[in-house]
Amino acid sequence: MKKIIMISMSVFFIFMLTSCSTIRNLSPMEVLKNSIEQPNQIQYYGESTMKVKFLEDETSEEIIVKEWRKDELQRMEMDDGENYSTSITDGDQTLSYSEDEEIAYLFKDKIDAYGLMQPKEEMDSLLSHLFESHDMELIGDEHIAKRKTFHLQAQPKEENKEEASYEIWVDKQYWTILKMETISEQVEIVTTFQHIEYNPKFPEDIFSMDPPDDYALKEVDADEDTEVVTAEELEEVYENDIIFMADNEEFTLNEIKYSEFQMSDDEEPFIEVTFDYVKDGSPYFTLTIFEASEEPEDLPFEDEETIQIRGQDVSFVDDVGFVSWREDGHLYMIDYFDQNIEKENIEKWTGEMIHLHDK
Numbered sequence: 001m002k003k004i005i006m007i008s009m010s011v012f013f014i015f016m017l018t019s020c021s022t023i024r025n026l027s028p029m030e031v032l033k034n035s036i037e038q039p040n041q042i043q044y045y046g047e048s049t050m051k052v053k054f055l056e057d058e059t060s061e062e063i064i065v066k067e068w069r070k071d072e073l074q075r076m077e078m079d080d081g082e083n084y085s086t087s088i089t090d091g092d093q094t095l096s097y098s099e100d101e102e103i104a105y106l107f108k109d110k111i112d113a114y115g116l117m118q119p120k121e122e123m124d125s126l127l128s129h130l131f132e133s134h135d136m137e138l139i140g141d142e143h144i145a146k147r148k149t150f151h152l153q154a155q156p157k158e159e160n161k162e163e164a165s166y167e168i169w170v171d172k173q174y175w176t177i178l179k180m181e182t183i184s185e186q187v188e189i190v191t192t193f194q195h196i197e198y199n200p201k202f203p204e205d206i207f208s209m210d211p212p213d214d215y216a217l218k219e220v221d222a223d224e225d226t227e228v229v230t231a232e233e234l235e236e237v238y239e240n241d242i243i244f245m246a247d248n249e250e251f252t253l254n255e256i257k258y259s260e261f262q263m264s265d266d267e268e269p270f271i272e273v274t275f276d277y278v279k280d281g282s283p284y285f286t287l288t289i290f291e292a293s294e295e296p297e298d299l300p301f302e303d304e305e306t307i308q309i310r311g312q313d314v315s316f317v318d319d320v321g322f323v324s325w326r327e328d329g330h331l332y333m334i335d336y337f338d339q340n341i342e343k344e345n346i347e348k349w350t351g352e353m354i355h356l357h358d359k
Contacts, residue, residue, distance in 0.1 A: 144169045226259040248349075257274040
């Protein structure tokens with residue numbers, strides 16, 4: 001559930017900046033064209049809510065978010081009703097802490113192509129995908145958070161009828177998504193800004209990377225614990241047999257990352273292996289693997305849509321960009337960045353996986 005929410009949040013916080021004045025009577029294609037031509041950087045303070053409703057049992061969850069953004073600086077405060085957490089990043093490191101804990105974590109790994117994308121890049125990817133897979137319509141001008149917006153509607157084309165439908169409200173001046181509704185067979189996600197202020201004056205310490213006084217600081221340097229290795233080197237250091245995808249006509253294995261994290265002196269180290277794949281030099285998807293002995297939690301909805309992965313029926317939520325399964329004591333997770341990747345592709349690629357120690 002948390003994975004679904006966080007991935008949906010990455011789609012929700014998509015922002016752009018433009019100097020153009022209010023434009024009327026734009027077609028959806030012109031909206032896309034204008035958005036692609038705008039720069040990435042943006043500065044704002046916003047308050048929003050994200051409501052997730054599971055259609056099978058009518059249960060729902062709500063997250064309240066406050067966000068400060070200035071170029072690569074970002075601060076997010078999230079309240080899900082049970083926990084209040086804060087995350088601050090400057091592009092090179094991220095400070096994260098929760099109100100029910102006594103430790104603040106400083107992650108010193110730099111945000112790269114496989115981490116937090118620039119808002120503009122995510123927006124371009126989303127709209128480009130929708131114009132290929134959906135019928136787009138500009139259905140009106142409306143006010144969201146007291147701002148004028150274009151209201152776009154995206155319904156899946158007949159050949160893509162299993163995909164989710166979208167309603168998107170775009171700020172006419174700053175090209176920010178102020179509201180988005182995503183509806184699939186299983187879940188309905190509505191993200192809405194109640195307030196947004198562009199180019200505000202921020203408090204001096206709002207992006208401070210120092211934790212509050214009553215928190216202990218623990219630094220986590222992923223680069224120190226992560227080594228880029230070849231498949232042959234991985235075979236030497238990792239005794240367990242795991243499976244992965246070899247190069248094919250669609251993608252290339254870019255690099256393998258071997259990470260060994262020592263969380264405490266009295267615990268065994270946590271080992272994670274990540275395979276990064278690219279297509280035409282751009283990030284395509286990652287395959288992350290680690291040992292997992294605990295049984296997975298039940299999802300709060302029926303598995304109406306599944307994907308066949310190596311003889312297993314695996315839950316599949318359309319438009320999430322993530323799928324996972326368990327095999328031989330390991331958890332396998334695929335995060336895919338290209339919206340054109342379909343579940344048939346994943347079924348085919350996972351069926352062709354090879355064993356590390358048998359290659």
